[in-house]
Amino acid sequence: MRQKCNPTDFLAKSLQSIPPSGIRRFFDLVSEIDEVISLGVGEPDFITPWHIREACIHSIEQGETSYTSNYGLKELREEVCKMYIRKHGVHYDPGNEALITTGVSEALDIAIRTIVNPGDEVIVVQPSYVAYIPSVIFAGGTPVPVSTDVTNNFKITPxxxxxxxxxxxxxxxxxxxxNPTGAVMKRNELEEIADIVAEHDLFVISDEIYECLTYNGDHTSFASLDGMKERTILLNGFSKAYAMTGFRIAYALATPEIIKSMMLIHQYTMLCAPISSQVGAIEAIKNGDTQMQKMVREYDRRRRLIVRGLNNIGLECFEPEGAFYAFPSVKNSGLSSEDFAESLLNEKQVATVPGDVFGSCGNGFLRCSYAASKEDIKRALDRMEEFITSLK
Structure with a gap:
């Protein structure tokens, strides 16, 4: 008789230390409860603007259903690079310094695998998006969390x-x-970080997917700082700014040596991003700013509404200057982030995300997305106030 197989014995060791996403656990809980008001989802509540959808539909009707270059459509790479010259004064060659990816998630994964060798340490500024640390571990690297604090508005300090x-x-x-705090760093603050990066001969992966959702002043791209283009893999995309999450379309910008290496991984794992999504991205860059700015203005109104409301009901919240998240403290409740979020969901049917899923320094905070209607935000705040009152 052949030896019986235990499939668990064949699992990669790197998976054993990685828990399931804390965000997904709360989404699973939400799916089991009726009439939930969700402040947990990290995606726009707007539908992709019609002219972008129409461009995709037209491309399919014209039979544009093939693979593209591994690097992505030439026109899209050209438009992305022109945009960076226009907005940030950074020159990238669309021929060898731009790669179109299937979302920033893929770009992050292949960026880390491109530069990280087993045993390399990668500093992850926290609170942070939940994929950063697992991606470093998958590449054989060692993640080193560095905490930020509300007293400094969650900005990394030199x-x-x-x-x-x-x-x-x-x-x-x-x-x-x-993501999750909504914190923004100004140019002079990033310059101090750049000095340390250069002094210690480090590399930077800068995830700037929320670039267009900056409310007070202009966004500073890390690659635009003196000497940092050569030390930076810049990640960005179309999901947040143009309400195109389901299109899974993004890009990476870096020097030719880095992009060529990223493309090799992309070539063997993803091949290319979907052609219709690339067509939609071209339309977004060329003609999408009016609709995008309209959405950003609405997010800004919601931002002021939710921050004022959270502070009024006793959940102290610093003013986020970017993205579409508020990160209030729940420490005065006496509950942990997880207990507060789970009880709020079960008792008042309001979904948030506990801050500690984004790193231990997030314990005592909640991520509240204001990518929800003003009506839902007001109703959620009312229910949260009732919940806080019940704790006293």
């Missing part, structure tokens, strides 16, 4: 970055505007 660097440090992952 001192905390310097303290985390060792002789094994290879790179730093930053994300501003930030």
């Amino acid at each position: 001192e905390s970055l310097e303290a985390a660097i060792t002789d094994k440090t290879k790179a730093v992952i930053i994300n501003y505007p930030n």
Whole structure:
């Protein structure tokens, strides 16, 4: 008789230390409860503008259903690079410094695999998007979390970055505007980080997917800082700004050596991004700014509504300057983030995400997305106030 197989014995060791996404666990709970008001989902509540959808439909009707170049459609790469010259003064060659990817999630994965060797340390600024640390582990690297704090509006400081660097440090992952806190770093603050990066000969992966959702002043792209283009893999996409989450379309910008290496992984795992999504992205860059700015203005109104409301009901909340998340403190409730979020969901049917799923320094906070209607935000705030009152 043949030996019986235990499939668990064949699982990769790198998977054993990675828990399921805390965000997904709460989404699963939400699906089991009726009439939930969700402040948990990290995607726009707007439908993709019609002219973008129409461009995709037209491309399919014209029979544009084939593979594209592994690098992506030439026109899309050209439009992305022109946009970076126009907005940030950074020159990228569309021929060898731009790669179109299937969402920023893929771009993040292949960026990390491109530069990280087993044993390399990668600094992850927290609170952070839940995929950063697992992606480093999958590549054989060692993630080194560096905490930020509400007293500094969740911005990485030169001192905390310097303290985390060792002789094994290879790179730093930053994300501003930030998910989950909404924090934004100004040019002068990023310059201080760039000085340390250069001094220690490090590389940076800068996730700037929320770039267009910056409310007070202009966004500073890390690659636009002196000497940083050569040290940066810049990640961005169309999901948040143009309400195109389901299109799974994004891009990476970096030097030719980096992009060529990223393309090799992309070539063997993804081949290319969907052609219709690439066509939609071209239309978004060329003609989407009016609708995008309209959505951003609405997010800004909701931002002020939810921040004012949270503070009024006793959940202290600093003013987020980007993305579409508020990150209020629940420490005065006496509950952990997870207990607060789960009880709020079960008792008042309001879904949020506990802050500690984004790193231990997020404990005592909640992520509340204001990518929801003003009516839903007002109703959620009323229910949250009732819940807080019941705790006293």
